[in-house]
Amino acid sequence: MKKFLKSFLITALLTTVTTLVMAQDVIEGDWLNEEKEGKIEIYKHSDGKYYGKLVWLKDPNRDGKPKTDVNNKDAKLKNQPLIGLNILKGFSKDGDIYSGGTIYDPKNGKTYSCKITAKDKNTLSIRGYIGVSLLGRTTVWTRTTK
Numbered sequence: 001m002k003k004f005l006k007s008f009l010i011t012a013l014l015t016t017v018t019t020l021v022m023a024q025d026v027i028e029g030d031w032l033n034e035e036k037e038g039k040i041e042i043y044k045h046s047d048g049k050y051y052g053k054l055v056w057l058k059d060p061n062r063d064g065k066p067k068t069d070v071n072n073k074d075a076k077l078k079n080q081p082l083i084g085l086n087i088l089k090g091f092s093k094d095g096d097i098y099s100g101g102t103i104y105d106p107k108n109g110k111t112y113s114c115k116i117t118a119k120d121k122n123t124l125s126i127r128g129y130i131g132v133s134l135l136g137r138t139t140v141w142t143r144t145t146k
Contacts, residue, residue: 026118027091027098030055031141039144040087050098050116052088054106071109082106091116103128112136 027042027050039056060066060083067082091101096118103114103126112128113136119125122143129136 025093026121027116027124030144031124032144033141034139040141042088050088050091050093050101051086053084053086054082057082069106071106073109088114
């Protein structure tokens with residue numbers, strides 16, 4: 001009886017873990033931008049939408065200090081560190097496309113409408129645009145490990 005109970009518990013645990021892993025959406029995880037200068041962690045927020053924060057920079061410091069959001073149009077936000085900054089906000093899933101969100105470019109301090117398409121489990125197509133999707137730029141991010 002003990003052997004059966006032990007086997008049952010192990011099977012139940014493995015099933016639960018497998019289900020949790022499979023429940024993760026393809027865009028969740030760590031991604032390197034096209035230039036390989038930054039790593040973005042995409043996660044599902046409690047509001048059911050997807051967000052992405054900058055978790056690594058190739059060159060994280062300027063003059064010996066962590067880089068801040070110096071190009072932000074809001075003077076109150078210019079001193080916030082780039083590491084930890086949410087650059088993707090408010091995406092909803094529709095099949096392999098995630099839309100309705102925005103992407104912030106810390107290089108110029110501008111926020112754009114954005115659409116994310118999962119090309120496969122290791123490749124995302126990120127399209128930032130103003131107004132209509134035709135007026136924009138596409139970049140490709142690749143999955144990486146933590």
